[in-house]
Amino acid sequence: MGAAVSQALAALGLGAQPPAAWLAAAALGLVALGTLAWRRARPRRRGRLQQVGTVQQLYIYPVKSCKGVAVSEAECTALGLRRGHLRDRFWLVINEKGNMVTARQEPRLVLISLICEGDALTLSAAYTKDLLLPVQTPPTNAVVKCRVHGLEVQGRDCGEAAAEWVTSFLxxxxxxxxxxxxxxxPRKPHQMFDVFRPKDQIAYSDASPLLILSQASLADLNSRLEKKVKAANFRPNIVISGCGVYAEDSWNELLIGDVELRRVMACSRCILTTVDPDTGVMSRKEPLDTLKSYRLCDPSEQNLYGKSPLFGQYFVPENPGTIKVGDAVYLLGREKAS
Structure with missing residues (x-):
């Protein structure tokens, strides 16, 4: 054994022990170092997990304000849910000035669906011939500047055929x-609401990459309405069952599958909720009027929500992962690492 090695072993207190002994000690040292590095990289650890519900439905809305696609599982990314080539609010209808167009201006947008099969996208609507588009928009198409809720964001034009199809339908x-x-x-919701962090990001979504709503809250609203509404009126990404009415209002941190989610703020509601998702007709009345009768914010929060009723909660993912229908939803209790 060389002098340098002997000195190093002596410094570790191993002296001239047999190789097996100091190899075991070295392995234990590496384990200890690895544990220390993990603790430094992850300063907090999960406390006791409490199941508060189950994922009942998952929705991706490929085109902003158009029909949602129900999926059995989805990747959760920083920009929202993804299933293959379908990503949440990654397509947008704009006018000639580059401003977003939603069902607030064009209620019949809710009748348009976009699905993906292989390398092709299909735009569909009743009594209208389907339009096929490539999954990858040709790189020769122009990149245009758009505005979504006052924030500038880019988009690659999907071409003349798509423009003519949407224009003809509406x-x-x-x-x-x-x-x-x-x-x-991406857009930064922090520029609209300072309750978001500077690192939070979205594409064409209104304010947040994820919207969560409970089935119990929807049932409670319907118990107050003459004409029932659907989850589609509110366009949630994740619908939770097995919890109490408006339980989502108090969930600050959740674990679903391997994804940790953090609640940011409630979703304030507008006339888009009054568009019937089956007919594309806007009533401008219900369920908005009923929500205003019992779901207004506390006066101390009017600077954030104004006089709009609240229904559903905005969440941001803390890490990427997969969420599936049937997954348990856990409320995270946190404790500081020792």
């Missing part, structure tokens, strides 16, 4: 369809 003014690509700079 029959009001010229529109275009654009696609957000992963290399484009």
């Amino acid at each position: 029959k009001s003014q010229p529109y275009r369809l654009v696609h957000f690509e992963p290399h484009m700079r």
